[in-house]
Amino acid sequence: MIARDTLEFVLQRPQGFDFQAGQNISLKLSRLLYEDDRRGRRILSLASAPHEQDLVLATRLTGSGFKKTLVDGPLQKVELGGPRGKLLRDESGPAVFIAGGIGITPFKSMVLDALHRGLAQPMTLLYSNRTLADAAYHKLFAELGQCEGRFTYVPTVTRDDDAEWKGERRRIDASFIRDYVPDFNAVTFYLCGPPAMVDAVVEILKNENVSQQRILSESFWGY
Numbered sequence: 001m002i003a004r005d006t007l008e009f010v011l012q013r014p015q016g017f018d019f020q021a022g023q024n025i026s027l028k029l030s031r032l033l034y035e036d037d038r039r040g041r042r043i044l045s046l047a048s049a050p051h052e053q054d055l056v057l058a059t060r061l062t063g064s065g066f067k068k069t070l071v072d073g074p075l076q077k078v079e080l081g082g083p084r085g086k087l088l089r090d091e092s093g094p095a096v097f098i099a100g101g102i103g104i105t106p107f108k109s110m111v112l113d114a115l116h117r118g119l120a121q122p123m124t125l126l127y128s129n130r131t132l133a134d135a136a137y138h139k140l141f142a143e144l145g146q147c148e149g150r151f152t153y154v155p156t157v158t159r160d161d162d163a164e165w166k167g168e169r170r171r172i173d174a175s176f177i178r179d180y181v182p183d184f185n186a187v188t189f190y191l192c193g194p195p196a197m198v199d200a201v202v203e204i205l206k207n208e209n210v211s212q213q214r215i216l217s218e219s220f221w222g223y
C-alpha cells in the first residue's frame with residue numbers, strides 16, 4: 001500500500017516489451033476471484049520508467065471485482081495490450097506536470113525517466129490530493145525535489161486539517177499555477193487525473209492562451 005486505499009503492484013516484464021515514459025497498458029486478469037462487469041480488463045498507466053526492470057502499476061482500491069482480485073489473488077498470468085498513450089514528453093522544453101490523486105502514475109514514470117537520462121530541461125510537478133495520506137509517492141517526490149536541481153515538487157492538500165502541514169492547501173487554479181510557472185508559453189503542460197479536474201485545468205490554460213499543442217492530457221475514468 002503506497003497511500004490510503006492505494007495499491008502498487010508489479011508485473012514481470014515480458015521479453016521485448018518496450019514503452020515510453022507516460023504510456024499506459026490494458027491489463028486483463030486471467031482469473032477473476034470476484035464478479036466484475038468489465039470482465040477483468042482495465043487501462044492502467046505504467047508508474048515505472050522504461051529503464052527499470054519490472055512494470056510497476058498503482059491503483060486506488062474501490063471494491064470492484066478487478067481490484068479485489070488484485071489484492072486477494074496475486075501471482076497469475078495476465079494479458080497486456082499496448083503500450084499506448086498521449087502523455088509523451090516534449091524534450092525540447094521545460095515540463096509542468098499537473099496531477100490529481102492517482103493521476104500521478106504516468107508522471108512518476110516521466111520524472112524518473114528524465115532524471116535517469118539526464119535531460120537538462122526543468123520539470124515542475126503540481127500534485128493535488130485531499131489529504132497527504134492520499135498522495136502516492138509523496139516521499140519519493142519530496143526527496144527528489146530536494147536533491148535534484150531540475151525538479152520542483154509542489155504538493156497541495158485540499159481537505160486536510162493537519163496543523164503540521166505547512167505546504168499548499170489551495171486547489172490548483174489559475175493563480176496557483178501562475179505562482180509556480182512564471183511563463184505559461186515557455187512550457188508544455190501534462191495533465192492527468194479525474195476527468196473533472198483535467199477538464200477544469202485545460203479550460204484554465206486555454207483562457208491563459210496556452211496553445212493546444214502545449215497541453216497534453218489524459219483523464220482517468222471510473223472514480
Ligand SMILES: Cc1cc2nc3c(=O)[nH]c(=O)nc-3n(C[C@H](O)[C@H](O)[C@H](O)COP(=O)(O)OP(=O)(O)OC[C@H]3O[C@@H](n4cnc5c(N)ncnc54)[C@H](O)[C@@H]3O)c2cc1C
Nearest residue numbers: 024042043044045058059060062064066102105220221222
Ligand atoms: C489512459 C488511462 C490510464 C489510466 N491509468 C490508471 C492508473 O494508472 N491507475 C488507476 O488506478 N486507474 C487508471 N485508470 C482508470 C482505470 O482504467 C479504471 O477505470 C479505474 O481504476 C476504475 O476501475 P475500478 O475497477 O475501480 O472501477 P469500475 O468498476 O471499473 O468502474 C467504476 C465506474 O466507472 C465507469 N467507467 C469506468 N471506466 C470508464 C470509461 N473508460 N469510460 C466511462 N466510464 C467508465 C464504470 O462504468 C463504472 O460505473 C486509467 C484510465 C485511463 C483511460
